Amino acid sequence: MKHLFVMDPLHKLHIEGDSTYTMMRECSDRGHTVYWCTPDELFILDGAGGAIAEEVVTVAEAPFFQRGERQEVLLAEMDVVWMRKDPPFDMSYIFATYILDTAPPSTLMVNDPRGLKLFNEKIWAMQFHQFQPPTLLSNNMTRLREFVLNQPEGAVLKPWDGNGGRGVLVIKDPNDRNLTSMIELLTQDGTQAIIAQGYLKDVVAGDKRILLIDGEPVGAILRVPQGTDHRANMHAGAAVRKAKLTERDHEICDALKPYLQEYGQLFVGIDIIGGMLTEINVTSPTGIREVATLDGVHLEKLLLDSVEEKVRNRTEA
Numbered sequence: 661m662k663h664l665f666v667m668d669p670l671h672k673l674h675i676e677g678d679s680t681y682t683m684m685r686e687c688s689d690r691g692h693t694v695y696w697c698t699p700d701e702l703f704i705l706d707g708a709g710g711a712i713a714e715e716v717v718t719v720a721e722a723p724f725f726q727r728g729e730r731q732e733v734l735l736a737e738m739d740v741v742w743m744r745k746d747p748p749f750d751m752s753y754i755f756a757t758y759i760l761d762t763a764p765p766s767t768l769m770v771n772d773p774r775g776l777k778l779f780n781e782k783i784w785a786m787q788f789h790q791f792q793p794p795t796l797l798s799n800n801m802t803r804l805r806e807f808v809l810n811q812p813e814g815a816v817l818k819p820w821d822g823n824g825g826r827g828v829l830v831i832k833d834p835n836d837r838n839l840t841s842m843i844e845l846l847t848q849d850g851t852q853a854i855i856a857q858g859y860l861k862d863v864v865a866g867d868k869r870i871l872l873i874d875g876e877p878v879g880a881i882l883r884v885p886q887g888t889d890h891r892a893n894m895h896a897g898a899a900v901r902k903a904k905l906t907e908r909d910h911e912i913c914d915a916l917k918p919y920l921q922e923y924g925q926l927f928v929g930i931d932i933i934g935g936m937l938t939e940i941n942v943t944s945p946t947g948i949r950e951v952a953t954l955d956g957v958h959l960e961k962l963l964l965d966s967v968e969e970k971v972r973n974r975t976e977a
Contacts, residue, residue: 661687661692661693661739661740661968661971662692662693662695662737662738662739662740663684663687663692663693663694663695663738663739663740663741663742664695664696664697664711664713664733664735664738664740664741664742665680665683665684665694665695665696665697665742665744666696666697666698666699666702666711666741666742666743666744666745666756666760667680667696667697667698667742667744667745667746668698668744668745668746669698670696670716670725670727675724676949677946677949677950678946678949679944679945679946679947679948679949679960680742680744680944681718681724682948682949682952682960683742683744683948683960683963683964684696684716684718685718685719685720685960686960686961686963686964687718687964688717688718688719690964693715694715694716694717694718695711695713695714695715695716695733695738696713696714696716697711697712697713697714698745699745699752699753699755699756700752701713702756702759702760703759704759704762707762708734708735708736708762709734709735709736709759709760709761709762709763710732710733710734710735711732711733711735712730712731712732713730713731713732713733714727714728714729714730714731715728715729715731716728735760735762735763735764735767736763736764736766736767738763738767739767739768739971740767740768740769740770740967740971741760741763741767741768741769741770742770743756743757743760743769743770743771743773743776743943743944744944745943745944746823746943746944747781747821747822747823747824747943747944748821748822748823749780749781749821749823749943750821753776753943754777757773757776757777758773760773761773761774765974766974766975768967768970768971768974769924770926770927770967771924771925771926771927771928771942771943772923772924772925772926774923774924775920775923775924775925775942776942776943778923779923779925779940779942780820780821781823781939781940781941781942781943782818782820782821782855782938782939783797783820784940784942785937785938785939785940788912788915788916788937791911791912791915791935791936791937792857792936792937792938793857793858793859793860793936793938794807794811794857794858795855795856795857795858796855796856796857797820797853797854797855797856798853798854798856799847799850799851799852799853799854800850801840801843801844801847801849801850804817804843804847804854804856805839805840805843807856808831808834808839808843808856809834811858811859813858813859813860813861814830814831814832814833814834814858814859815830815831815856815857815858815859816828816829816830816831816855816856816857816858816859817829817830817831817842817843817846817854817855817856818846818854818855818857819846819852819854819855820853820854820855827846829842829846830859831859832859857938860933860934860936860938861934862933862934862935863885863933863934864884864885865882865884865934866882866883866884866885866901866903866933867882867883867884867898867931867932867933867938868880868881868882868883868903868909868931868932868933869881869882869883869903869929869930869931869947870903870905870909870913870929870930870931870932871927871928871929871945871947871948871951871959872913872916872917872920872927872928872929872930873926873927873959873962873963873966874920874921874926874966875913875916875917875918875920875921876913876917877905877909877910877913878957878959878962879947879948879951879955879957879959880903880904880905880909880951881900881901881902881903881947881950881951881954882900882901882902882903883898883899883900883901884898884899884900884901885898886898886899900950900954901954902954902955906935908932908935909932909935912930912932912937913930916928916930916940925942926963926966926967926970927945927963928940928941928942928945929941929945929946929947947959948960948963
């Protein structure tokens, strides 16, 4: 099979914990042909999407990639296209999904650009509000302040398009004199919407990342804030611990499954704190390496098994 990974440059990957590297290596280990490119190397010529891509073999030891020549490839020539560009989810990201839309039905997209455009990771979770803490999305500074003051355990303020814990602020004391300034800063004086959410005190025990393949939960890790930092993000230095799936976790996954399958979101990570859903990560979920370390489960093998089966089914159809 031929795979094209649309991703960040190879030199920016943190090999020790990078899920994209792990999936590329699994493809190489199975004898598949792997290409990679950055989003700005995508193009459309006479209606056909393609990329200036480099063939690469991914290996276990440094320098980790045996690199070939850059060449023009068409999306139609690929069995699988992986959209693995890390956030931010900005207009350049959306523009790349428009080009990926030109891939023919015979090419499997992981994840499907239709869903990537439709589902913002934080805002889509709001459609499942029965599983969420109290949540407000607004740019109205007065309304945001009132919301925060009405949360008995305090509140969290965060950008709707942020990632890796950047810009996340916690207000525990409703009398905090910095509250107004925080809201002004994050909303850029009321011109940009932000998310305000009731503080979940269970976050001190960890933020659970559950990884799903084709809507089914296959692994989980717990990200525990460290020191004086309230953020439970690996990018922010959170410790990673083993996690078990609860009945509530399965209930949330079951509710998401039909939507993930309908819109081709094959590999997804959801975030749950104290049984409450906070995000549905569809753009570039991570955690494969951590699940392997903690549980000995190699999700890259399960994921590629699923991908190969879907490609075979498309070929036979």
